[in-house]
Every structure is written in C-alpha cells, then in structure tokens.
Amino acid sequence: MYNGRTVLMEYVSYCNQRMVVHSKNKVLICKVFPSSFGLVAMRWFDGVGAGSIDSFKKLIQAFGSCFISCSRVPRPLDSLLSLSMREGETLKTYLDRYWEIFNEIDGDFNDVAIRTFKVGLPIEHGLRKSLTGKPVTSLRQLIDRIYKYKRVEED
Structure with a gap:
C-alpha cells in the first residue's frame, strides 16, 4: 500500500x-x-x-x-565514518546500526565499509583484534568474519 x-x-x-x-x-x-x-x-x-x-x-x-x-535522500559517507560502538553496546546492536546506515549510502564504498567497521570497534574488542591481525579484503569476508565472531560470542 x-x-x-x-x-x-x-x-x-x-x-x-x-x-x-x-x-x-x-x-x-x-x-x-x-x-x-x-x-x-x-x-x-x-x-x-x-x-x-x-x-x-x-x-x-x-x-x-x-x-x-x-523521496529518500541518501546519507552522506561521513555518517558512516563517524559511527562507533557505544560503551556497553552489544556487537549485534552495533551491527544493526552500522548496516542500516551503510545501506542508506549510495555508491560503492565497500573498501571504506571494511575499514570504518573495524575502526568503530573499541581497540580492545576481540573482533577488532581479529580484523587487524588477519585483514579482510572484501565485504563478504567481513560479514563472514563478523558472524563467526558473533556466534562464538553468543556461545
């Protein structure tokens, strides 16, 4: 409707x-x-x-x-750049906020998404350490890594 x-x-x-x-x-x-x-x-x-x-x-x-x-007005890229995980926020909540904003940005910014997602995580966060130690090169790899980490965290 x-x-x-x-x-x-x-x-x-x-x-x-x-x-x-x-x-x-x-x-x-x-x-x-x-x-x-x-x-x-x-x-x-x-x-x-x-x-x-x-x-x-x-x-x-x-x-x-x-x-x-x-009419939908696309979000500017800097709305993604300023995003970070809040103190006490769960990985799931951060993921939901991050992908919602990412999907509202027009253009091909997958490489920026990979970097900004990692930088938005607290320095001591295990997923950030994992992404720093073994960097991903595609959005698909990032998503796979996130969900593997999330499953481990939930277990």
Whole structure:
C-alpha cells in the first residue's frame, strides 16, 4: 500500500515490476497503478481532473510532484565514518546500526565499509583484534568474519 509516507520511487518501481508482463499496455498500467493507494494517495488521485493526464509517464510525474517529500535522500559517507560502538553496546546492536546506515549510502564504498567497521570497534574488542591481525579484503569476508565472531560470542 502507498500511504503517502513510504519512499515514492520504491513504490513506483514495485508497481512497474508487478506490471512488467503488461508493459506495452499503458492504459491498463494507469488503471492498476492506484489499486494499492492508501487514503492519502487515493484522495490525491480522486482529485486529479479527468483527462488531465494522458500517459503513464505523466501520471508518475504528477504523483511524484505531489509526494516528493517522501523521496529518500541518501546519507552522506561521513555518517558512516563517524559511527562507533557505544560503551556497553552489544556487537549485534552495533551491527544493526552500522548496516542500516551503510545501506542508506549510495555508491560503492565497500573498501571504506571494511575499514570504518573495524575502526568503530573499541581497540580492545576481540573482533577488532581479529580484523587487524588477519585483514579482510572484501565485504563478504567481513560479514563472514563478523558472524563467526558473533556466534562464538553468543556461545
């Protein structure tokens, strides 16, 4: 459901994927597009003048103009650089915060992610020592190492 608060382009992308089989039938797509609108979006749609929009592209543009405030603004890279594990924070909580911010940054910063994750850990933390002693070279290796360490810590 599009309720006026979710990310606009994610909703549009979802609708496009749902209708990919009918991509040539723009009239059908325009009719199906509002089928999962919530109250706020439906109120907007009901207020659109009949015949004022003559294509799916224009429908998306009008929709976007109305709900532009719901667009996702990517986080800057420095929000990741300033992140560190808080005193008394568990590794799981730190991981959750870290990956949430990392996933909100646009671009390919895997090498930065590897370094900033390690630096964000306290100097005496066992995982930081492990990452310093035997550095990882890919994000996949970092994730594997984190989860191995986390399993040991939880046991």
